[in-house]
Amino acid sequence: MEENQKGILHPLTLLQEEAYKVFTDLGFEIAIGPELETEWYNFDALNVPKDHPARDMQDTFHIKNKEEHVLRTHTTSVTFRAIDNAVKEGRIPCAFISIGKVFRNEATDSTHEMQFFQIDGSMVGENISASNMKGVLTHFYKKMLGEDTEIEFRPSFFPFTEPSFEVFAKFKGKWLEMGGSGMLHPNVLRNMGLDPKKIQGFAFGHGFDRIAMVRSKIPDVRLFYQGDLRLNQF
Amino acid sequence: MKFSYNWLKSYVPEIPEPEKLAEAITYHLFEVEDIENKTNGDVVFDIKILPNRAHDLLSHQGLAREIAGFSGINFKDPTSLYKIPESIPTNLKIEVQSDKCRRYMGRIVRGVTIGPSPDWMVTHLESIGQRSINNIVDATNIVMFDCGQPTHVFDADKIANNKLYIANAKKDEKLILLGGKEIILDESVLTIRDEFDALDIAGIKGGAKAELDLNTKNINISIANFNPVSIRKTSHKVGVFTDAVKRFENDLSPELDAYAMIELSGLILEMCPSAIFEDIVDIYPQKQEAKKLSFTTGKVSKILGLEVSTKEIEDILQRYNFKYKENSGIFEMEVPFMRLDLEIEEDMAEEIGRILGYDKLKPNVPKIKFTPKINEIYEKIKKTRSILVGSGYREVTTYTFTNKGDVEVLASASDKKFLRYNLIDGLRESYELNKLNLPLLGQKEIKIFEIGTVFIKDCEEIHFAYKNKDGDWEDKIEKFSDTALKFLKDSLEESNTLDLLSDEITHKFKMWSLYPFITRDIAVWVPDDISSDRLKDIYRELGTELLVRPPKLFDQFTKNGKTSYAYRLVFQSYERTLTDDQVNGIMSKIADKIRLNEWEVR
Numbered sequence: 063m064e065e066n067q068k069g070i071l072h073p074l075t076l077l078q079e080e081a082y083k084v085f086t087d088l089g090f091e092i093a094i095g096p097e098l099e100t101e102w103y104n105f106d107a108l109n110v111p112k113d114h115p116a117r118d119m120q121d122t123f124h125i126k127n128k129e130e131h132v133l134r135t136h137t138t139s140v141t142f143r144a145i146d147n148a149v150k151e152g153r154i155p156c157a158f159i160s161i162g163k164v165f166r167n168e169a170t171d172s173t174h175e176m177q178f179f180q181i182d183g184s185m186v187g188e189n190i191s192a193s194n195m196k197g198v199l200t201h202f203y204k205k206m207l208g209e210d211t212e213i214e215f216r217p218s219f220f221p222f223t224e225p226s227f228e229v230f231a232k233f234k235g236k237w238l239e240m241g242g243s244g245m246l247h248p249n250v251l252r253n254m255g256l257d258p259k260k261i262q263g264f265a266f267g268h269g270f271d272r273i274a275m276v277r278s279k280i281p282d283v284r285l286f287y288q289g290d291l292r293l294n295q296f
Numbered sequence: 297m298k299f300s301y302n303w304l305k306s307y308v309p310e311i312p313e314p315e316k317l318a319e320a321i322t323y324h325l326f327e328v329e330d331i332e333n334k335t336n337g338d339v340v341f342d343i344k345i346l347p348n349r350a351h352d353l354l355s356h357q358g359l360a361r362e363i364a365g366f367s368g369i370n371f372k373d374p375t376s377l378y379k380i381p382e383s384i385p386t387n388l389k390i391e392v393q394s395d396k397c398r399r400y401m402g403r404i405v406r407g408v409t410i411g412p413s414p415d416w417m418v419t420h421l422e423s424i425g426q427r428s429i430n431n432i433v434d435a436t437n438i439v440m441f442d443c444g445q446p447t448h449v450f451d452a453d454k455i456a457n458n459k460l461y462i463a464n465a466k467k468d469e470k471l472i473l474l475g476g477k478e479i480i481l482d483e484s485v486l487t488i489r490d491e492f493d494a495l496d497i498a499g500i501k502g503g504a505k506a507e508l509d510l511n512t513k514n515i516n517i518s519i520a521n522f523n524p525v526s527i528r529k530t531s532h533k534v535g536v537f538t539d540a541v542k543r544f545e546n547d548l549s550p551e552l553d554a555y556a557m558i559e560l561s562g563l564i565l566e567m568c569p570s571a572i573f574e575d576i577v578d579i580y581p582q583k584q585e586a587k588k589l590s591f592t593t594g595k596v597s598k599i600l601g602l603e604v605s606t607k608e609i610e611d612i613l614q615r616y617n618f619k620y621k622e623n624s625g626i627f628e629m630e631v632p633f634m635r636l637d638l639e640i641e642e643d644m645a646e647e648i649g650r651i652l653g654y655d656k657l658k659p660n661v662p663k664i665k666f667t668p669k670i671n672e673i674y675e676k677i678k679k680t681r682s683i684l685v686g687s688g689y690r691e692v693t694t695y696t697f698t699n700k701g702d703v704e705v706l707a708s709a710s711d712k713k714f715l716r717y718n719l720i721d722g723l724r725e726s727y728e729l730n731k732l733n734l735p736l737l738g739q740k741e742i743k744i745f746e747i748g749t750v751f752i753k754d755c756e757e758i759h760f761a762y763k764n765k766d767g768d769w770e771d772k773i774e775k776f777s778d779t780a781l782k783f784l785k786d787s788l789e790e791s792n793t794l795d796l797l798s799d800e801i802t803h804k805f806k807m808w809s810l811y812p813f814i815t816r817d818i819a820v821w822v823p824d825d826i827s828s829d830r831l832k833d834i835y836r837e838l839g840t841e842l843l844v845r846p847p848k849l850f851d852q853f854t855k856n857g858k859t860s861y862a863y864r865l866v867f868q869s870y871e872r873t874l875t876d877d878q879v880n881g882i883m884s885k886i887a888d889k890i891r892l893n894e895w896e897v898r
Contacts, residue, residue, distance in 0.1 A: 069685040091668030191601025197661035215654035219346035225646030289726025
């Protein structure tokens with residue numbers, strides 16, 4: 063039984079490598095960004111104004127003695143920064159994918175954790191449409207959860223996208239909520255330095271832990287962060 | 297918000313059956329979080345109304361209009377159902393002194409009788425989880441849950457000189473709210489007041505001074521519209537969150553006030569037919585302007601990635617009673633005053649898309665002209681990981697939140713309020729935890745690592761850290777190089793086994809037992825020609841399902857034609873704490889079987 067002398071990756075890392083491969087094969091570039099983010103990138107740039115109830119949709123960690131900073135509540139801030147830079151470098155159309163830790167100030171239970179991972183992807187270009195996003199996400203979830211996986215969009219609301227969708231994946235006969243998505247709101251495109259009359263784009267931000275939990279039947283999200291090696295089974 | 301099926305049905309008589317309705321709401325509008333069948337035959341839907349539709353959908357009428365629209369059925373406009381009372385001139389004076397009040401409608405009604413509500417009102421309110429209080433208060437609540445407009449009623453005889461001011465509070469002014477809680481106000485808080493006192497935090501909650509009681513005869517109806525940002529800020533400041541706040545902070549149309557006045561007056565007239573209504577006082581300094589929205593069939597199709605026809609769009613607009621003009625695919629639409637969410641062309645792409653159904657979108661993977669660059673940081677992380685894993689290290693992820701650090705978060709739901717400034721503290725804790733479980737892990741010794749972000753005074757850095765029995769090491773990911781391999785060098789020579797019960801590696805996770813495990817070592821002399829596998833098979837067979845790890849050979853030596861094999865067995869139950877007796881029972885069966893083979897337990 064001494065056939066394997068290697069260490070073992072954390073299950074989320076393993077999944078991360080697979081997910082990045084799926085997206086880089088489709089021509090996406092990997093983006094990484096700060097976890098302690100400015101309110102501008104986390105909210106304002108994404109069309110979530112101050113003093114608007116939409117800010118309550120995510121329970122945010124604010125930082126002591128560091129006004130205008132928050133722990134990022136989504137990795138959409140990372141793809142925003144990446145597109146922002148791509149615009150400056152004249153690299154439009156473009157597509158970015160980012161998997162990173164995000165934070166929500168909420169009580170924890172088996173499906174909620176104050177820190178978790180999100181996979182966030184975005185593509186912008188002249189004719190990028192909602193059906194393009196459906197194509198990309200269908201391809202992704204088939205790779206993650208199996209060829210028989212279906213996905214569907216249901217109406218939702220996020221300030222940074224219009225239209226907005228909640229994405230569901232059908233896994234073993236059950237529809238599961240995977241996360242939010244939509245077509246980038248013209249205000250967000252303008253904040254990236256793009257002209258919404260000419261350029262369209264999609265963006266999605268999905269719970270990454272959830273994909274791992276569904277795929278491997280891991281019963282409790284908190285298991286990912288306890289440093290317990292009994293988790294490293296694959 | 298909770299919606300009563302029967303209440304909705306009064307506006308859309310051809311409403312689909314509850315199950316079909318829930319499905320249609322899910323696919324055309326918003327998530328239905330819960331469906332409850334009431335004993336009285338009603339069905340209550342809990343629907344997640346998101347901020348963009350809080351303007352019109354935190355109300356039964358609003359939802360009924362939507363249902364009529366996406367189902368293509370008739371909506372019964374209730375306006376004509378309410379009797380308009382005859383009214384007499386009034387002495388009520390209202391002075392709006394703040395631009396945060398966009399409209400204020402007041403009305404005195406004399407000779408009402410406070411008492412129980414009619415049955416239908418009690419049923420309506422109870423179905424959506426509201427308690428009946430008295431006929432007048434219940435009527436205000438019915439109006440809010442029916443059309444979305446919060447309203448309030450004062451006891452008119454408790455207001456000085458029949459005159460109201462909508463003005464800022466005084467510094468350190470006290471106000472006792474309905475329910476008895478006392479709060480201290482300041483000049484930023486907008487109040488409804490008489491000459492002497494604050495009577496109400498505008499748009500948030502009423503005060504006790506002019507509260508209705510059983511002796512109330514004359515009432516003062518208050519229906520207003522306020523600046524949403526001001527409501528939100530004040531509500532946070534005074535710590536009062538009400539159904540009224542939820543509606544006002546999301547912005548309501550001031551045009552709604554007039555409808556709410558008709559509905560509330562009509563309800564009061566019905567319950568108190570002899571009451572005398574005075575004229576409505578309507579102060580409307582910031583009139584909502586009529587809004588037009590242009591969009592094209594082409595842009596809607598381009599956003600959705602779906603060929604939508606002008607005819608399909610027209611059909612939808614007609615079902616929703618939207619007024620519009622169309623010319624070769626260019627639409628100009630009058631936006632209904634409640635639909636504050638409809639502002640730009642993209643909003644109409646959403647309207648058209650969700651009503652057609654997003655199942656119409658065909659998955660279509662795009663090809664774009666873009667040359668991705670290599671992400672240097674990610675490459676560095678991947679390389680570090682692969683060297684560590686190749687050296688027998690296992691990866692953990694520990695918490696970013698700790699109880700000490702340079703950066704502190706505010707108002708955390710947890711007692712760990714700081715962001716970690718290193719990885720090593722978490723890694724050491726993880727090390728101790730895993731050391732206890734070593735027999736379960738199939739690792740010769742614990743060797744772990746983590747790669748993650750740490751927060752140091754004014755910056756954040758991505759670090760790697762690893763630990764084994766000889767020590768630990770942490771540095772920035774950029775510094776990972778041969779010098780960082782201090783404790784790694786021996787590891788490649790050692791064996792770290794990954795032994796699974798089944799040899800197949802799958803994605804199937806098996807949750808571990810939460811009960812303690814027991815280990816037993818057993819050494820056996822067997823003749824040279826007998827393979828250790830024979831022993832292993834006995835252990836596996838007799839060890840039962842309580843043997844949670846593969847038997848692990850940890851020592852062997854040969855002497856006088858015999859070999860001694862020493863195995864470690866790990867027992868654990870998923871259902872209970874194992875006792876020594878239980879494990880001893882298994883071990884004695886194993887010993888019996890070994891003796892049967894004429895081998896010798898050492």
